[in-house]
Amino acid sequence: HYSIQKGAAFLGIGIDNIYLVGVDERGKMIPEELEKEIERAKAEGAVPFFVSATCGTTVLGTFDPLQGIADVCQRHGIWLHVDAAWGGSALLSRKHRHLLAGIEADSVAWNPHKMLTVGLQCSAFLLRDSSGLLQRCHGASAAYLFQPDKFYDVSYDTGDKTIQCGRRVDCLKLWLLWKAVGTEGLERRVDRAFAFTRYLAEEVKRREGFQLVLEPEFINLCFWFVPPSLRGKEGSADYWSRLHKVAPAIKERMMRTGSMMVGYQPHGARVNFFRQIVTNPAVTRADLDFFLDEIERLGRDL
Amino acid sequence: HYSIQKGAAFLGIGIDNIYLVGVDERGKMIPEELEKEIERAKAEGAVPFFVSATCGTTVLGTFDPLQGIADVCQRHGIWLHVDAAWGGSALLSRKHRHLLAGIEADSVAWNPHKMLTVGLQCSAFLLRDSSGLLQRCHGASAAYLFQPDKFYDVSYDTGDKTIQCGRRVDCLKLWLLWKAVGTEGLERRVDRAFAFTRYLAEEVKRREGFQLVLEPEFINLCFWFVPPSLRGKEGSADYWSRLHKVAPAIKERMMRTGSMMVGYQPHGARVNFFRQIVTNPAVTRADLDFFLDEIERLGRDL
Numbered sequence: 001h002y003s004i005q006k007g008a009a010f011l012g013i014g015i016d017n018i019y020l021v022g023v024d025e026r027g028k029m030i031p032e033e034l035e036k037e038i039e040r041a042k043a044e045g046a047v048p049f050f051v052s053a054t055c056g057t058t059v060l061g062t063f064d065p066l067q068g069i070a071d072v073c074q075r076h077g078i079w080l081h082v083d084a085a086w087g088g089s090a091l092l093s094r095k096h097r098h099l100l101a102g103i104e105a106d107s108v109a110w111n112p113h114k115m116l117t118v119g120l121q122c123s124a125f126l127l128r129d130s131s132g133l134l135q136r137c138h139g140a141s142a143a144y145l146f147q148p149d150k151f152y153d154v155s156y157d158t159g160d161k162t163i164q165c166g167r168r169v170d171c172l173k174l175w176l177l178w179k180a181v182g183t184e185g186l187e188r189r190v191d192r193a194f195a196f197t198r199y200l201a202e203e204v205k206r207r208e209g210f211q212l213v214l215e216p217e218f219i220n221l222c223f224w225f226v227p228p229s230l231r232g233k234e235g236s237a238d239y240w241s242r243l244h245k246v247a248p249a250i251k252e253r254m255m256r257t258g259s260m261m262v263g264y265q266p267h268g269a270r271v272n273f274f275r276q277i278v279t280n281p282a283v284t285r286a287d288l289d290f291f292l293d294e295i296e297r298l299g300r301d302l
Numbered sequence: 303h304y305s306i307q308k309g310a311a312f313l314g315i316g317i318d319n320i321y322l323v324g325v326d327e328r329g330k331m332i333p334e335e336l337e338k339e340i341e342r343a344k345a346e347g348a349v350p351f352f353v354s355a356t357c358g359t360t361v362l363g364t365f366d367p368l369q370g371i372a373d374v375c376q377r378h379g380i381w382l383h384v385d386a387a388w389g390g391s392a393l394l395s396r397k398h399r400h401l402l403a404g405i406e407a408d409s410v411a412w413n414p415h416k417m418l419t420v421g422l423q424c425s426a427f428l429l430r431d432s433s434g435l436l437q438r439c440h441g442a443s444a445a446y447l448f449q450p451d452k453f454y455d456v457s458y459d460t461g462d463k464t465i466q467c468g469r470r471v472d473c474l475k476l477w478l479l480w481k482a483v484g485t486e487g488l489e490r491r492v493d494r495a496f497a498f499t500r501y502l503a504e505e506v507k508r509r510e511g512f513q514l515v516l517e518p519e520f521i522n523l524c525f526w527f528v529p530p531s532l533r534g535k536e537g538s539a540d541y542w543s544r545l546h547k548v549a550p551a552i553k554e555r556m557m558r559t560g561s562m563m564v565g566y567q568p569h570g571a572r573v574n575f576f577r578q579i580v581t582n583p584a585v586t587r588a589d590l591d592f593f594l595d596e597i598e599r600l601g602r603d604l
Contacts, residue, residue: 002442002444002467003467005442006440006442006465009439009440010313010440010465011312011313011314012313012314012315013314058446058447059446085468111468113468114468120468120469120470121466121468121469121470137311138308138311138312140304140307140308142304144360144361144567144568144569145304145360145567147550147566147567149547149550149574150550150553150554151550151553151557163308163312165304165305166413166415166416166422166423166425167422167423168422168423245451248449248451248452248453251452251453252453255453264449265445265446265447265449266445266446267446272451
């Protein structure tokens with residue numbers, strides 16, 4: 001994820017000190033490749049200290065094999081961080097939480113504002129450490145802000161643990177949602193999002209001109225729409241360059257019409273494709289059908 | 303400000319590489335002291351590159367003498383940053399903007415969520431540079447998030463310039479307020495806050511048992527409440543240690559009563575004092591009188 005690059009630059013670590021680990025064709029980190037990179041780094045005189053695994057990549061919605069990665073990290077004494085910003089909410093579903101097996105890492109990032117539709121922004125940073133690491137790292141003990149002589153337990157004053165000073169109480173939104181719909185209500189949201197994706201995936205396979213980029217593992221539905229003019233021409237020289245232009249053209253039309261908004265992007269060697277994600281619990285099957293019908297209607301003459 | 307310490311730790315610069323500059327009795331940076339520190343740093347083999355001046359310190363509301371500081375920075379080719387998070391809003395008042403004379407710095411931070419009461423959080427970072435510095439520093443050009451092949455001008459996509467990825471559109475709140483009350487409406491808010499402070503300062507001087515910590519330069523009203531049992535005993539050995547406990551005790555009472563919330567803190571050699579700041583445009587003179595009366599009532603028997 002590009003945040004690793006930004007973080008390394010920002011923290012003074014330097015992007016040259018990031019080692020990229022090989023992945024399989026779905027984008028899953030290969031534990032053997034991780035171990036190879038760690039050994040290569042050590043041989044180069046570097047001190048590897050941090051591995052970032054991902055649960056739910058941005059585009060394809062891929063989950064890294066956490067248990068294999070954790071074994072490697074443990075062997076080398078390296079901090080394992082899991083970026084579960086996107087996929088972490090699957091833990092709320094008894095049916096789907098297996099995707100995150102092995103998430104007992106040193107640190108985990110999770111964004112309830114993504115899949116659970118808590119209002120932006122609501123980010124949780126979970127630490128295995130219980131020795132006050134954040135206080136030691138970020139605490140500046142500015143007594144003019146965090147008075148130690150209050151009449152209540154000042155351990156509830158968490159401000160000094162954070163990086164920012166003035167900031168909103170973002171956790172309250174999650175707490176209110178949780179109180180309002182309950183653990184089972186959240187689970188239903190998660191399960192429903194998986195079911196929507198399954199439904200759309202089957203429709204995409206059934207409909208002419210629609211093509212899955214890959215079978216969804218999570219709730220990212222990645223697909224191409226192939227307009228009639230390109231169907232059956234996979235063998236022609238300009239097929240992929242022409243297909244690359246289809247999603248942006250349809251996106252422009254949907255935005256000008258005002259009927260929908262849906263993201264598209266290229267990914268590695270794959271040309272532009274749509275990425276649909278449905279988390280809104282108010283969405284109905286009819287909306288999902290409209291979504292595919294509308295792409296068909298807008299892209300028919302391309 | 304303690305954010306400099308946090309920032310230096312966080313960015314990998316290291317807090318040992320911060321040089322503190324001497325201030326006068328109000329906490330204003332002394333330009334001659336700045337120049338001395340720069341020369342000391344250079345003599346020690348360091349490369350000074352960044353000076354942070356403050357317009358509106360947290361507790362006392364002090365403004366650094368920007369013009370003198372800018373001259374020193376220019377002579378040494380050092381980036382001048384002005385932390386106007388708190389005091390920057392004074393620029394909206396024709397009567398009070400002189401406090402910020404010389405703010406034409408390399409960078410300025412300003413929080414409209416502070417004095418203008420825009421909802422938290424709303425932070426502006428203003429740069430003199432117009433060459434795309436933020437894009438070059440923070441841009442990761444992740445094409446799967448910031449597609450270059452959109453049908454509209456992608457220079458409006460500012461996401462890649464920022465540190466965070468998912469985040470709220472905080473500027474909209476300021477824009478809406480500005481549209482709603484206008485430049486003159488904002489100016490009235492600023493002027494009113496100064497007038498409230500002036501009123502309270504005069505009342506504090508007039509009332510027995512109240513004592514200004516210093517004449518307010520901005521809208522921070524810093525004062526002690528001296529309960530009857532301590533009045534006239536400034537010479538006694540335990541006067542200051544007893545006064546130190548007064549503000550926390552009154553704060554506890556006001557919180558338990560539920561009548562008010564007001565901050566207190568020690569500052570340098572000064573024992574705990576109240577810091578009152580009134581920015582809410584709905585506050586009336588009667589509220590200000592109640593504020594002082596209530597402190598008197600709650601602290602009378604201490």
